[in-house]
Amino acid sequence: MNIEYKKKLWFYKTLFSYLPVFFLVTSILFLILFLAFSENIKKTTTKSNEFFVMQINQSVNNILSPVEKMVVNEMLTNGTLNRSFEAEDLQKYDIYEISKALKKLILNFPIIESAYIYYQGNRLVISDSVFTPLEQFSDQAFIEEQLSERQIGSSWTGRRMYTDVRKNDTQSVVSLVKKYPFHTGSQGLVVINIRVDTVQAMVAEMSSLETGVVHIFDGEGSFILSTEQSASTAYRAADVDDAYAKSTSDYTGWEVYSGFQNGRMFAFFAVFPYFWVVLGLVSIGVGAIWIIFITRRNYKPIETIMKRLNETFSLKNRDLFAKGNPDEIRFIELAIVDLMEQANKFQSRQEEDLIRIRKGFFKETVEGNRPIELEEWKHEMRRLGLKETFDKIAFNVLEIDKYYEFTAVYSDKDQYLLKFILNSVVQEIAQNHGIHAWTEWLSNERLGILYMIDDPDEEAAKISSQKIRQMPENYISWIKDNLKFTATVGIGGETDQIDDVPDLYESAMQALKYKPIFGNDRVIHPEELLAKPKTEIFNHVEFVGTLAHTYRSGNPTWHSQYQAFFQNLRSGMFPREDIVSIIHYFLYYLDRSMNELSNKLRESWQQRTMPALAELLDRFETLEEFEKRSYPLLESMSDEIQRQRDNQNNNQMIHDVRQYIDENYASPDLSLNLLSRTYNLSPSYLSQLFKDEFGEKFVDYLVGIRIEKAKKLLQNTSEPIQDIANKVGYLHAFSFIRAFKKLVGKTPGEFRK
Incomplete structure (x- = not known):
């Protein structure tokens, strides 16, 4: 220790040399400064005390003001609360909802001791736990006193005694009184009670100096609270020492005084300076x-x-502190920003929920998923902020044409923007015509348009109906002139009953099913569907087999038959699903027939032509579109088949064989053996060449020609079946009937009928 002390001897000498000088100089400077600025200190202390009392006043306002704002917000936005003031008789559910709202208010603001609502119409009081007539309520005198006053708006009372019957306890409280309605207060009032002890504890926490004291009085100078334990409720503002700083609240009207106990601080300065x-x-x-x-x-x-904040952002602390290693103030700032972002997200989510609810109710109304009565309709429309009254309702469906191209050309963002434009254009055109239109997207490509005519005058209603019939043409014209795609509108009709809207929706959707017949970029009226006669779909199904056979065999007449096939479909007035079924059956039949060709041709058909036709079938919208786009695919495949046939040996001979069959099909002696002797080939080899060339067996081809000729004779003549059988190469009628039924699916007699 001694050695260690010697090592630091110079340190201690230097230290004790400067310390006396330091203390002497600081003492002299302190004395001079004290004598020069003692009075200034007194003034500064007084100003600080004034600022402190303003802070206390503002803090008290900050405690009470949110309570009033929440009460006012509930009175303005709570539908049950608003209705209860105007209701003659409160229902149990309303009482429960009101009591629940009061409990929620007390839960949000722990400083609230109790709260109740008085209804002037039926002289009832509802609190968070009590429902009683005014005459049996412990605070009756206070309510009657407040009703007799003419003061309107915010009213924070002074200190008063309030007895809570439920708790069997009497406490000193200050009360917020809000009358309803605000401008008259004729229907009742809302009273919020806050214990004086609670406010006093908060003030005491802000004024923690033992020598300092805070007194608060109401606007009339009556005592409310004090941090001085010996203060009496009889103490008034007039009794406060003039040395105390004073601040009057513009909000509550209360007076706040702050100073030192018994003026000891400044007295001490005077006696012992x-x-x-x-x-x-x-x-x-x-x-x-x-x-x-x-x-x-x-x-x-x-x-x-x-x-x-750490409890609230327990999962986000690291993220916040990672932003530049912030201090506490920076962390609080980041937390507030995060809370604001969450509030904005919550508001956006609420708006999205409202849009989703509105769209869901629209779809329920038009699709008829559940019955909707008129009163429910009006209630929901009011809740959604939409027009609820109507004399007539009309409905249309606008469908974007070639939607698969629309999604391929435009990004998701552009699609959303273009759909928004379509929606806005429809509403703007309707508004320009003086018609209210409610529009919602029923699916990705279909926009539902619900028109509401509110014209009790019959003549005016007719004019509005005429405008509604004209507006779809305006939609189509605007889209065609301003956008790079087109749309088709299906007309649903009009009604004066809300439960008939699903029928209008079905009518509009039915009209759109005939787009393959009528085409795109137009308006389709239900009357147009009745104007053209409809044909049986079976006639076209029969023609499919003939067309597929002609195509597979390489007969050049398939071109004209293909055109005739689509011409017949156009004149048949079939909806889209029937047209798709017929074409699908044709492709199925054709695909099955093509499987009988060579491996190379089958592979080309299955990998190139058939997938392209199937994709076209899924996406086409008009028959004209399918015909124009499918014809080159079939023609290309037909050319490929023909090229392969031309490259094979004995091609001409096989064609001669087919010609021989076409000319001698009526001969009962025509057979594979006869042909093999005629052309000097073995029956098996001839059969193989025939199948490779034309894609079917000799027997099937011969039967097909005979049956086709027989069908024409059955349709165009009245000859007996036995004679027709003989004319097409059958010696026995039963053999002809069996072959005919196997190929056609009906007996000759049934077919003739």
Whole structure:
């Protein structure tokens, strides 16, 4: 130890040489400064006290003001609360909802001791736990006193006694009184009670100095609370020392006084002014400790905020602190920004929910998923902020043409923008015609348009109906002139009953099913569907087999038959699903027939032509479109088949064989053996060449020709079946009938009928 002390001897000498000079100089400077600025300190202390009392006043306002704002918000936005003031008789459910709202208010603001609502119409009081007549309510006198006053708007009372019957407890409270309605207060009032002890504890926490005291009086000078334990309720504002700083609240009208107990602070300055010289020296020693203590005490609010934020953002702390290693203030700022973002997201989610609810109700109304009565319709429309009254309703469906191309050309963002434009254009055109239109997207490509005519005058209603019939043409014209795609509108009709809307929707959708017949970029009226006669689909199904056979065999007449096939479909007035079924059956029949060709041709058909035709069948919208786009595919495949046949040996001979069959099909002696002898080939080889060339067996081809000729004779003549059988190469009628039924599916007699 001695050696260690000697090593630091110069340090201690230097230290003790400067310390006396330091203390002497600081003491002299402190004395001079004290004598020069003692009066200034007194003035500064007074100003600080005034600022402090303003802070307390503002803090009290900050405690009470949110309570009033929440009460006003509930009175303005709570539908049950608004209706209850105007209702002659409150239902149990309404009482429950009101009591629930009061409990929620007390839960949100723990400083609230109790709350109740008085209804002037039936003289009833509802609190968070009590429902009683005014005459049996413990606060009857206060209610009657408030009703007799003419003051309108915000009213925070002074200190008063309130007895809670449920708790069997009497407490000193201050009360917020809000009359309803605000401008008259004729229907009742809302009373919020806050315990004086609660406010006093908050004020005491802000004024923690033992020498400091805070008094609060109401606008009439009556005592409310004090941080001085000995203060009496009889204490009035007039009794407060003039040395106290005073601040009057513009919000509550309360007066806040702050000063030192019994004026001891400034008296001490006057009696013992020079004592502060010694006190200043002592302050140098204890200043550091005091600063640490005060800093720690002042840091507590920030520490409390940090603790709460840490609980709230327990999963996000690392993310927030990662942003530049922020201090506490920066962290609080980031947390507030995050809370604001969450609030904005919540508001956006609410708006999205409203849009989703509106769209869901629209679809329920038009699709008829559940019955909707008129009163329910009006209630939901009011809730959604939409027009509820009508004399007539009309409905249309606008469908984007070639939607698969629309999705391929435009990005998701552009699609959303274009659909928004379509929606806006429809509503703007309707608005320009004086018609209210409610529009919602029923699916990706279909926009439902519900028109509401509110013209009780019959002549005016006719004019509005005529406008509604004209507007779809305006939609089509505008889209064609301003956008790079087209649309088709299906007309649903009109009704004066809300439960008939699903029928209008079905009518409009039915009209759109005939787009393959009528085409795109137009308006389809239900009357047009009745104007053209419809044919039986069976006639076209029969023709499919003939067309597929002609195509597969390479007969060039398939071109004209293909055109005739689509011409017959156009004149048949079939809806889209029937047309798709017929074409699908044709492709199925053709695909099955093509499987009898060579491997190379089958592979080309299955990998190139058939997938392209299937995709076209899924996407086509008009018959003209399918015919124009499918014809090159079939023609290309037909050319490929023909090229392969031309490259094979004995091609001409096989064609001669087919020609021989076409000319001699009526001969009962025509057979594969006869042909093999005629052309000097073995029957098996001839059969193989025939199948490779034409895709079917010799026997099937011969039967097919005979049956086709027989069908024409059955249709165009009245000859007996036995004679027809002989003319097409059958010696026995039963053989002909069996072959005919196997190929056609009917007996000759049934076919003739």
